[in-house]
Amino acid sequence: MAVTNVEVRSGAYYDSVVLMQLQRSLADLAGVLDAGVMMGTGANKDVLAQSDLLAPDAEAAGPDDLVIVVRAEDGASAQSALDRVDELLAARRKGGVDQEYLPKSVESADQMMPDAQWVLVSIAGRYAAGVTREALRLGKHVFLFSDNVSVEDEVSLKQAAAEKGLLVMGPDCGTAIVNGVGLGFANRVRRGPIGMVAASGTGLQQVSCRVHQMGSGFTHALGTGGRDLSDAVGAVTARQGLDLFSRDPETKVIVLVSKPPAPKVAEELLQAARSAGKPVVVDFIGYSPPAQKVGNLHFVRTFDQAAALAVQLAAETPDGGPGPDLRLERFANVQRYLRGLFSGGTLAYEALLILQEYLPVVYSNAPIKKGQNVLENSMISQEHTIIDLGEDEFTVGRLHPMMDNDLRIRRLYQEAEDPEVAVVLLDVVLGYGSHPDPASELAPAIAKARAEAKKAGRHLEVVAVVVGTDEDPQGMEEQIAQLKAGGAKVETSNDTAVRYVGQLVQALGKPAKAAAAERQVNVELATLQQPLAGINVGLESFAESLVAQGAESIQVDWRPPAGGNEHLMAILERMKSK
Amino acid sequence: MDIDKANAQATERMIEARPILVGLAKASEVIPGMRDNLLLHAGPPITWDRASGPMRGAITGALIFEGKATDEAGAQALIESGEIGLEPCHHHQAVGPMSGLISPSMSVHILENKTHGNKAFSNLNEGYGKVLRYGAYSEDVQERLRWMEDVMAPVLADAIEASGGMDIRALIAEAMHMGDEGHNRNKAGSVLFTKNLAPHVAEVAKESETASEILRFRGDNALSVLNPVMAACKAMTDVAHGIEGSTIVSAMARNGTDFGMRVSGLGDRWFAAPAPPVKGLWFPGFTAEDANPDLGDSTITETAGIGGFAMAAAPAIVSFVGGSPKDAMNATLEMYEICYAEHKYFTIPPLDFRGTPTGIDISKVVETGITPRINTGVAHKEAGVGQVGAGLVRPPMSLFEEALVAFADQYGY
Numbered sequence: 001m002a003v004t005n006v007e008v009r010s011g012a013y014y015d016s017v018v019l020m021q022l023q024r025s026l027a028d029l030a031g032v033l034d035a036g037v038m039m040g041t042g043a044n045k046d047v048l049a050q051s052d053l054l055a056p057d058a059e060a061a062g063p064d065d066l067v068i069v070v071r072a073e074d075g076a077s078a079q080s081a082l083d084r085v086d087e088l089l090a091a092r093r094k095g096g097v098d099q100e101y102l103p104k105s106v107e108s109a110d111q112m113m114p115d116a117q118w119v120l121v122s123i124a125g126r127y128a129a130g131v132t133r134e135a136l137r138l139g140k141h142v143f144l145f146s147d148n149v150s151v152e153d154e155v156s157l158k159q160a161a162a163e164k165g166l167l168v169m170g171p172d173c174g175t176a177i178v179n180g181v182g183l184g185f186a187n188r189v190r191r192g193p194i195g196m197v198a199a200s201g202t203g204l205q206q207v208s209c210r211v212h213q214m215g216s217g218f219t220h221a222l223g224t225g226g227r228d229l230s231d232a233v234g235a236v237t238a239r240q241g242l243d244l245f246s247r248d249p250e251t252k253v254i255v256l257v258s259k260p261p262a263p264k265v266a267e268e269l270l271q272a273a274r275s276a277g278k279p280v281v282v283d284f285i286g287y288s289p290p291a292q293k294v295g296n297l298h299f300v301r302t303f304d305q306a307a308a309l310a311v312q313l314a315a316e317t318p319d320g321g322p323g324p325d326l327r328l329e330r331f332a333n334v335q336r337y338l339r340g341l342f343s344g345g346t347l348a349y350e351a352l353l354i355l356q357e358y359l360p361v362v363y364s365n366a367p368i369k370k371g372q373n374v375l376e377n378s379m380i381s382q383e384h385t386i387i388d389l390g391e392d393e394f395t396v397g398r399l400h401p402m403m404d405n406d407l408r409i410r411r412l413y414q415e416a417e418d419p420e421v422a423v424v425l426l427d428v429v430l431g432y433g434s435h436p437d438p439a440s441e442l443a444p445a446i447a448k449a450r451a452e453a454k455k456a457g458r459h460l461e462v463v464a465v466v467v468g469t470d471e472d473p474q475g476m477e478e479q480i481a482q483l484k485a486g487g488a489k490v491e492t493s494n495d496t497a498v499r500y501v502g503q504l505v506q507a508l509g510k511p512a513k514a515a516a517a518e519r520q521v522n523v524e525l526a527t528l529q530q531p532l533a534g535i536n537v538g539l540e541s542f543a544e545s546l547v548a549q550g551a552e553s554i555q556v557d558w559r560p561p562a563g564g565n566e567h568l569m570a571i572l573e574r575m576k577s578k
Numbered sequence: 579m580d581i582d583k584a585n586a587q588a589t590e591r592m593i594e595a596r597p598i599l600v601g602l603a604k605a606s607e608v609i610p611g612m613r614d615n616l617l618l619h620a621g622p623p624i625t626w627d628r629a630s631g632p633m634r635g636a637i638t639g640a641l642i643f644e645g646k647a648t649d650e651a652g653a654q655a656l657i658e659s660g661e662i663g664l665e666p667c668h669h670h671q672a673v674g675p676m677s678g679l680i681s682p683s684m685s686v687h688i689l690e691n692k693t694h695g696n697k698a699f700s701n702l703n704e705g706y707g708k709v710l711r712y713g714a715y716s717e718d719v720q721e722r723l724r725w726m727e728d729v730m731a732p733v734l735a736d737a738i739e740a741s742g743g744m745d746i747r748a749l750i751a752e753a754m755h756m757g758d759e760g761h762n763r764n765k766a767g768s769v770l771f772t773k774n775l776a777p778h779v780a781e782v783a784k785e786s787e788t789a790s791e792i793l794r795f796r797g798d799n800a801l802s803v804l805n806p807v808m809a810a811c812k813a814m815t816d817v818a819h820g821i822e823g824s825t826i827v828s829a830m831a832r833n834g835t836d837f838g839m840r841v842s843g844l845g846d847r848w849f850a851a852p853a854p855p856v857k858g859l860w861f862p863g864f865t866a867e868d869a870n871p872d873l874g875d876s877t878i879t880e881t882a883g884i885g886g887f888a889m890a891a892a893p894a895i896v897s898f899v900g901g902s903p904k905d906a907m908n909a910t911l912e913m914y915e916i917c918y919a920e921h922k923y924f925t926i927p928p929l930d931f932r933g934t935p936t937g938i939d940i941s942k943v944v945e946t947g948i949t950p951r952i953n954t955g956v957a958h959k960e961a962g963v964g965q966v967g968a969g970l971v972r973p974p975m976s977l978f979e980e981a982l983v984a985f986a987d988q989y990g991y
Binding site: 103 | 705706707708762763798825859860861862863864894895897898901904907908911912914941944945946947948963964967968975979982983985986991
């Protein structure tokens with residue numbers, strides 16, 4: 001025979017939802033047939049009456065009273081249920097759902113962690129391009145671990161990234177080290193002065209480990225994905241990495257590693273590497289280099305050699321600190337070329353040698369290698385040019401340029417009129433036998449050339465190397481003072497002067513990249529130097545590794561867009577891209 | 579065409595709308611297109627043969643109230659013959675909770691959006707228990723309706739006029755800082771509403787006994803503010819409707835049989851699918867078996883960025899979403915995933931006063947697979963029984979997919 005027990009608590013207020021929960025808990029207890037828990041308002045009592053729970057005690061309750069009614073199989077069950085009311089009210093119903101919120105999309109993860117610079121993508125390949133595109137839209141670099149991304153997608157993603165100054169490392173990029181933090185599969189490697197760009201995951205790991213074992217380390221080691229150096233992709237990411245490291249004052253030596261590259265792409269990439277302004281160690285598997293060393297390029301055949309040479313070169317390279325301020329803003333857009341007008345043949349030769357580290361091609365009437373980069377016509381400069389005015393074609397029927405400034409001054413005016421010329425480099429050799437006062441002629445000519453250029457809206461940088469002593473008949477200090485008054489920058493070391501102009505024209509040449517790369521925007525160095533924060537889409541262990549390395553990370557609870565319905569996915573993609 | 583711009587415009591209009599309760603008058607006098615032989619109901623269009631138990635009950639009750647029928651059979655005959663028209667509230671700038679029945683001689687709240695000038699309407703709330711909106715039409719229900727109409731409405735109308743109007747957007751914002759989410763929990767808002775009107779009721783009522791009766795009725799009903807809040811939301815969402823190229827949802831409503839939805843850039847078309855069952859907590863003596871499928875225009879609150887979307891503001895009712903305050907937070911955080919904007923005026927204290935997720939974007943719903951969370955009451959499936967519980971419901975995904983395809987067709991994507 002069923003028993004109905006009632007408990008009325010006066011002045012006890014609970015929100016009705018709490019009470020509904022309590023009522024459900026009571027009804028679930030053993031022996032309980034039905035339960036009602038409500039505040040004693042008229043309407044509520046009607047509800048109790050409908051369920052036949054309105055026992056006389058309950059009927060007397062007022063709106064401020066909490067009414068608890070239990071109908072059970074027997075009195076004991078009813079009473080024990082009522083006895084548990086307080087316990088049930090106090091119980092916290094967590095049920096394992098009390099968890100931090102996991103965002104469902106890259107966009108909402110970005111809202112939760114707006115400082116994140118990276119998105120790590122390791123979901124199934126057919127969805128990876130979409131997530132990568134979303135990440136690029138949000139201005140993030142992407143570490144694209146997923147494979148099975150089509151070449152067409154890779155090309156379009158990397159182009160879109162390059163246009164926004166962003167990196168897409170991958171697809172199928174297994175590893176990278178950014179700012180000391182390993183992404184994907186990465187070893188714990190010391191920070192140091194070496195920067196690496198690798199189109200080979202295990203290559204990156206092997207070289208980085210060997211470098212660490214040899215006591216050195218990395219600024220960053222960037223993966224590109226194995227197809228980056230293919231004809232289709234054209235080394236977009238490797239170029240970005242190279243450019244990044246050439247601008248990074250912390251990076252002294254660059255290592256380039258790749259699986260067998262497409263020959264044409266390899267040539268172009270090496271051409272770009274020639275302008276890096278710092279040593280580049282190249283390990284292209286299966287590539288036959290023209291020589292062990294070409295300018296700033298050092299070719300090796302194994303990962304171990306790459307590591308050893310990089311460590312050695314980094315140790316030999318003095319701390320540059322931040323480079324000089326080149327004040328590029330002084331120059332007009334089209335100004336980019338160097339013209340060296342030397343009177344001293346070996347000074348010109350040394351200039352050509354040093355410039356190899358900065359410029360891939362410098363023309364000359366007296367080139368380093370016979371028949372290579374020869375000026376078509378000694379009287380007309382081409383692009384970057386170093387002229388030795390002491391060569392026969394200039395001295396027939398006239399004095400050597402160390403004694404006669406006339407020809408050099410005319411050539412100076414000629415170069416100054418060329419709107420593409422940014423820098424003119426001159427040597428001024430003093431001492432017995434030379435012109436008794438060369439600066440008295442050269443300085444006014446320099447001043448005039450610069451003034452003409454200025455009228456045309458350009459800045460002409462003139463750098464003079466003075467070779468002499470304070471005891472020379474011309475008086476070195478006096479000569480320098482005159483040249484400076486004419487507007488020249490004066491050095492007494494050919495090496496220093498050439499390196500200065502090398503840096504300058506290298507920097508001026510940067511925006512004028514190959515036509516295909518015209519729309520590229522430089523990757524901002526700062527985005528790699530800030531404390532790393534990454535949004536992880538895919539393998540949770542990647543997010544955990546980031547956190548273990550002291551980086552910030554947020555995991556996206558990612559599901560295929562539109563539940564994997566390709567028709568709807570296509571519509572969504574069109575709506576986003578239009 | 580720029581979808582992003584269109585959505586920015588739609589949500590901006592929704593958020594900047596400022597609905598003021600300016601009056602109370604008979605539906606026939608103020609609702610556009612209202613006529614003697616017309617009934618308004620909740621949700622997308624419905625016919626008698628497809629109507630659910632509580633909807634049929636409410637139609638019957640409204641016709642009895644109007645003196646046009648005496649029982650369900652009579653009501654059915656009037657509706658099926660077409661003698662009495664049946665149209666959605668939404669087609670007349672109106673909304674109503676549950677069955678949402680509005681008949682010509684019922685009084686309705688008049689909300690005026692001071693920013694854009696449009697109006698919206700909603701009926702009076704009857705309180706709990708056996709009520710018309712849940713399909714009850716017995717004599718006691720009729721008696722209450724008549725008292726509301728004859729005694730309370732004239733006094734409220736005068737009181738609202740005397741108050742000079744009440745800013746409902748401000749009221750919702752304040753109530754949200756007092757634990758309301760604006761749909762299932764309206765305790766704080768109802769108290770504020772009654773408090774604001776009380777001095778005016780006392781002033782305009784001819785007898786203090788009437789004033790007392792009215793204030794007690796309203797004070798006892800923690801849902802008394804729900805109807806003006808819904809009308810305010812309708813005023814907000816209406817100005818977000820009809821923006822060329824916008825993927826923002828401008829209405830969600832259920833008639834107990836279908837769940838309907840409109841999208842800003844897709845005209846007046848209803849996207850509809852069978853109304854889903856509610857995951858509920860049940861009143862004593864009831865189970866999921868007793869529940870009618872989802873019902874009512876009150877989803878206009880979620881459409882406007884409150885209700886289930888503001889769950890994090892209402893820790894007292896966290897049991898709906900799993901039990902802990904963090905679950906309530908997560909419920910709101912989830913809704914940010916599918917909304918275009920964050921509300922400027924409705925803010926959530928425990929989320930560091932972040933604005934509520936506002937403006938459901940159908941493309942985000944389809945992309946993420948997350949459907950809107952709706953807090954709701956549940957009606958008994960048979961007419962006349964009343965409310966059997968409350969809980970959480972999500973509209974069918976097919977609505978959003980269908981709308982997205984329609985959008986792609988219309989705009990050439």
